[in-house]
Amino acid sequence: MLLSPLAVKRVCAPVFCRRTAARFGSLARKGLILQSTSNSVYENLAVEDWIHDHMDLEQKNVLFLWRNSPTVVIGRHQNPWKECNLHLMREKGIGLARRRSGGGTVFHDLGNINFTFFTHKKKYDRMENLHLVIRALKSLEPSLDVQATQRYDLLLEGKYKISGTAAKLGRTVAYHHCTLLCSADSWLIPVVLRSPYDGIQSNATPSVPSLVKNLSQAHPSLTCEAVMDAVANEYSLQYDDKPNVHVVDPRDEMLFPGITHKKKELCTWDWIYGKTPKFDVQKSFQILHKNIVVDGKLNMSIKNGYIESCVMALPSHWLSEQHCWELQNSLLGSKYCPGEIVFLVTTLLRTFPDDDELHTKWNMLCEKLVSIM
Numbered sequence: 260m261l262l263s264p265l266a267v268k269r270v271c272a273p274v275f276c277r278r279t280a281a282r283f284g285s286l287a288r289k290g291l292i293l294q295s296t297s298n299s300v301y302e303n304l305a306v307e308d309w310i311h312d313h314m315d316l317e318q319k320n321v322l323f324l325w326r327n328s329p330t331v332v333i334g335r336h337q338n339p340w341k342e343c344n345l346h347l348m349r350e351k352g353i354g355l356a357r358r359r360s361g362g363g364t365v366f367h368d369l370g371n372i373n374f375t376f377f378t379h380k381k382k383y384d385r386m387e388n389l390h391l392v393i394r395a396l397k398s399l400e401p402s403l404d405v406q407a408t409q410r411y412d413l414l415l416e417g418k419y420k421i422s423g424t425a426a427k428l429g430r431t432v433a434y435h436h437c438t439l440l441c442s443a444d445s446w447l448i449p450v451v452l453r454s455p456y457d458g459i460q461s462n463a464t465p466s467v468p469s470l471v472k473n474l475s476q477a478h479p480s481l482t483c484e485a486v487m488d489a490v491a492n493e494y495s496l497q498y499d500d501k502p503n504v505h506v507v508d509p510r511d512e513m514l515f516p517g518i519t520h521k522k523k524e525l526c527t528w529d530w531i532y533g534k535t536p537k538f539d540v541q542k543s544f545q546i547l548h549k550n551i552v553v554d555g556k557l558n559m560s561i562k563n564g565y566i567e568s569c570v571m572a573l574p575s576h577w578l579s580e581q582h583c584w585e586l587q588n589s590l591l592g593s594k595y596c597p598g599e600i601v602f603l604v605t606t607l608l609r610t611f612p613d614d615d616e617l618h619t620k621w622n623m624l625c626e627k628l629v630s631i632m
């Protein structure tokens with residue numbers, strides 16, 4: 260008989276079963292702990308997807324431990340332009356990812372740990388998981404003042420958020436994932452999660468900002484490594500087991516057949532930006548040209564991340580209706596993204612090669628557009 264410690268549905272991954280049976284040892288384990296070797300948010304989210312889609316969690320629970328290089332992670336139904344400063348993130352090389360669970364936006368770096376608790380849907384219990392994390396923290400610092408709130412945050416000293424929660428409930432499998440701030444760049448969090456873009460109307464899920472603090476600020480002994488070990492210990496205790504953390508590489512196609520495809524999907528523009536719920540942008544702006552202030556208005560509708568309608572109101576003595584229309588029209592169907600807009604306007608400029616005055620005006624409008632994306 261083919262037995263798998265990961266209890267993978269055989270039909271999906273026969274190779275995985277045989278290999279992992281050898282790799283992960285004892286078949287009796289009811290709680291399996293996996294820790295990622297990767298700091299790529301897309302690879303780690305792909306592991307979550309893979310476990311969700313392929314593992315049979317009827318008899319077994321899984322805890323997945325992972326950390327990422329600097330990234331902003333938005334919820335499934337959020338608008339990144341409303342939630343974070345995309346300009347600053349591009350400048351600082353901070354990534355953006357959209358996860359499959361709902362909820363708000365958080366910042367990850369190597370000082371932030373993520374825990375994903377996978378169970379059968381019947382056993383899904385977020386409070387139980389958070390209490391496990393609290394027990395782990397108290398095993399390291401018994402005097403630590405940490406509490407779970409009704410919205411499943413963990414608060415330090417009654418007011419500082421150290422952990423945020425989100426969840427995904429599938430047909431049979433459920434997962435609850437949460438962050439834990441140990442030694443993240445806590446100065447950067449409010450800066451990067453403040454959107455500079457105004458005039459966006461949207462029904463997307465808004466985040467709930469809080470004051471944040473790192474555990475290591477309260478107790479220097481609470482490093483990521485110590486906390487991860489303590490959580491793994493506590494998780495094993497729950498199953499009367501010795502801690503046994505299996506280090507896994509999310510790029511290992513033998514272990515996770517089909518995971519490369521899952522990762523690729525999570526990296527696409529159409530997933531990260533394109534899944535933004537439909538939104539409108541209404542913005543008044545001013546352009547200073549030849550010492551004259553020109554007032555303009557912009558109205559756009561964005562659907563699946565693409566510009567569905569665009570109307571610019573500008574004084575006709577400054578830009579003729581025809582030229583205004585040509586600019587608007589060239590943007591229709593384009594991604595709501597700076598690179599695409601610059602490309603389209605540059606292409607449009609080539610249709611009037613000798614009109615320097617028009618080039619200047621279109622370029623100024625292009626800059627305005629780029630500044631709001």
Ligand SMILES: Nc1ncnc2c1ncn2[C@@H]1O[C@H](COP(=O)(O)OC(=O)CCCC[C@@H]2CCSS2)[C@@H](O)[C@H]1O
Nearest residue numbers: 363365366421422423424425436437438466467468469
């Ligand atoms: N890393 C981290 N941990 C805790 N709190 C954070 C963090 N980053 C930002 N914040 C604060 O939470 C709010 C947003 O709170 P809000 O309640 O809106 O959203 C959440 O908590 C979502 C948690 C998602 C957890 C997933 C687990 C694995 S992948 S991401 C934000 O404005 C900051 O004030």
